[in-house]
Amino acid sequence: MARTERGDAPEDQVVPVAPVGEAPEAEQAGEIALASAPDVLAGSLGEYARVWLRRVRNGESGALPVIIGLIIIGAYFQVRSHAFLSAGNIANLMGQAGWIITIAMAQVFVLLLGEIDLSVGYNMAVGATITMWMVSVSHPFPTWAAIVVGLAVSTAIAAIEGMIVAFLKVPSFVVTLAGLLTLSGVLLWLYEQTGSVGLGGVISDHNGFINGLVANNVSPTASWIILIAVVVLAGGFMITRDRRRRVNGLVAPPLSVTLLKIAVMAAIGVVLVIVLNVNRGTLFAQLRGVPWVVPVVLGLLVITTVLLGRTKFGRYVYAIGGNAEAARRAGINLNRIRVAAFALVGLMAGVTGILYASLLGSISNNVNGGQYVLYSVAGAVIGGVSLFGGRGRMLGAVLGGFVVAVIYNGVILLGLGAAGQYIWTGGVLLAAVLLDALARRGTTGATN
């Protein structure tokens, strides 16, 4: 039939190729549907739910496993210790989760490329040490300058590692393992140089801004205003985007689905703000409000999600992780993207160092960077970011990092100490990887 439609056939008489593939298309429809986002296939709420369920059953479950895991782990801790879901502990948890989440987010940039950065733990410690040294009592640098320099140092360190990986074609595992060892030495060396400031290998944090990231709270009123603004902006953005798609004749998720998403987002925010606005201090020394670290982390989530999902850079990161040769043939400068991704890991590591110092009120040469990199990888992988590149989202890393933080927090509440914490984290990581492997086997089994 291909012969009939060649060349001179008038447009309106042309027989489309479609009938050739019609029979298999009907059979494949189910398979294809489960491989695509329901946003672009479903026309109604019910259909959306069906497509979504089918995807979940076939392993394309997105953030669902990590959310279910969070609920199970949270429920267990709540049963064992009723303090777990108290307002005081939730606020505490937010502070603890901040740096664990950002260190997991840092790793995403390189995991998506199919690379890894084992040096994030010590990189964040080095950056934080420099920042803290600059704001220590005897060095009155402005806070912003100290933060900028600390972030710049961390970014530069990771960028250098990225250049070695990209230009010299050395596996990132080895380069950043060398970075881990070197930076742990650099960290010790820094404290030898700081003299009285870093006496005993500790620099205390006297800076109000940095301490306040975890310790200070957004006032209850401001919390509500920020929440409403965020929901209105995000909702408005989603609805406008869908409308633009429809105006241009493209498939957009049904309005009911979008409204449902906005409602879920708003509900989570409302619960969080209500809980954190409860007075968790005493009657006379009231303590209430959302810790600043929460909007900071959410802001980072928005920025990095836009960066990965809506910019050329992000698109190229996914493309290189999926098929580097295809990306190269598309004219993408692979090395530039790789170095930039490593630099972003460093930048996020720098942010992590500041949140970490804010939580502890100090930074020391005793930071366990070798273990923290494992939190970083574990958080990202638990959140569904593939170690082999090309798959995963920043939201997943945030949720995965939160799981690690919940375990950290819950195990301390139960008084299990470090032993229990490591065993729990290891078990959850293994479960996440197994779930991913099983789901993927299920998917390939279905399509082949």
Added chain:
Amino acid sequence: MATNRSGDGARPADAGRVPAGSPVSGAAPPEAGPDGSDQGPLLRLQGIGKNFGPVQALTGIDLDIPAGQVTALVGDNGAGKSTLIKTIAGIWPPSSGELIWKGRPVHIHSPRDATNLGIAAVYQDLALADNLDIVQNMLLGHEPTRFGLLDEVKMELTAKQTLQDLRVTTVRSIRQPVGSLSGGQRQAVAVAKAVMQDVRLVIMDEPTAALGVTQTEQVLALITRLASTGHAVLLISHNLPDVFQVADRIAVLYLGRLVAVGPAADFDTQSAVEFMTTGGSTRRRDGGRSEPGNTTAIAARPGPSPSSGPEG
């Protein structure tokens, strides 16, 4: 294949040449084109040779690849098909001879040179990222932006239009990841991606290998479609039924030499197989210009052969 061009077989191949963008002017003599660049084929190979050290892989290849036509390159294993297309695609330069693109001699030193000219070799496995969807793959490296962010709507509309132009209608959603596509659909997306970047010559190496019957039909229809939209297609295939279904011209390589080239209608399966396996044929319809076992190029040289037309 259009029925009107099946009759081209007895006429010089140039009569069937369709200048890009004007599918109805196929019958006009090529000299009528006001633009000098329309003269002659899109790509002309003149005496292309390639040796790897002492090994002579290609010898004196003269071949015209006209726009708007499917030129099939056939030959047994080791005949030099891959060497030839890699020379055209810029993987390595020829050892001797000249490539003439739109009437001007060109030097293609890298795949990027080839891409810049408008030559694309489509390898489905090398061209697509499984984790990206069809739209993202098709516009990879050429994404439009709006306020500094990716303009997904424009991307999707552009991709949709290109797929429609190529009549690729078997995908349910162009937002599905390429990893979920069938082999034929992947091939179609890879071709569509190439076409989007203003490619004039599409090289397809065994595009129907490992495809089922239905998918093969889809890919062949796509190849036909490509030629009818003014693209030159160079098709490398072992599968002679496929070749005869879509090719306008057939060129046979044997041990690094071009032993036969001409309108597809001048060949039948028997003669093509003979050329491929022995370098000659006793059965060529237009009256044995070559002797059995004669391995010299019979029609690629300028001269009074069916394929050479006004080249001579």
